[in-house]
Amino acid sequence: MxxxxxxxxxxxxxxxxxxxxxxxxxxxxxxxxHFTSYQLSKAAALRSTYSWRLFENLERFRETGIWEVDMDRFHTIMETPKSYRRNFNDARRFVIDPALAELAAKTNITAQVEPIRRGRKIDRLRFTFENASQMKLAL
Incomplete structure (x- = not known):
């Protein structure tokens, strides 16, 4: 055909x-x-693979400004090392915080993350974010 x-x-x-x-x-x-679209120019400046993956997932939920994901799915999406899966502090220090900082610096997205616990264990992450109407210019 x-x-x-x-x-x-x-x-x-x-x-x-x-x-x-x-x-x-x-x-x-x-x-x-059934797909997500975004301007490639918004993400082109991102250097970290984690930043890129986080950007893509936040863009999927840009209408609501909230992305909630369970920890297993988050680690699968981000392709984190096994050691980060066992230790949330490492995941936060080496994956989440640097990715959020890079998104804030190089895109029009400002985001925060809230770990959601089930008992003592962190079960999910809730990202809340907004797209600034205009990106900052580096002068």
């Missing part, structure tokens, strides 16, 4: 028009609901 039924290019405009087969078009329309 051909996905694209026709292609046209407008000379001088840098514009390409694609026509998709009806069988494919229905799936493309559904994509609007």
């Amino acid at each position: 051909r996905w694209i039924t026709s292609i046209s290019y407008k000379n001088g405009d840098g514009e390409v028009a694609l026509a998709f087969a009806p069988e494919i078009a229905q799936f493309l329309v559904q994509l609007k609901k």
Whole structure:
């Protein structure tokens, strides 16, 4: 099956028009609901992998400004070493706090994290955040 039924290019405009087969078009329309989009320029300055992953997940919840995640899922998403999974203080010192600081410095996101306990154990993290309307310029 051909996905694209026709292609046209407008000379001088840098514009390409694609026509998709009806069988494919229905799936493309559904994509609007099941993915996260953000401006790559917002995240391009991030150097830490943890910052990048945190940025992507916060962007998923930008409408609500809250991302709550259980600790196992957080460690899976962030791909932290096993030692950080056993010791929350290390995870906070080497993953969470530096990522939040880099997001504040290099993007328009300001975020805080609240550890949520079940008994003595930290069970979940609640990130609350907002997108500043304009990024700060380094002068």
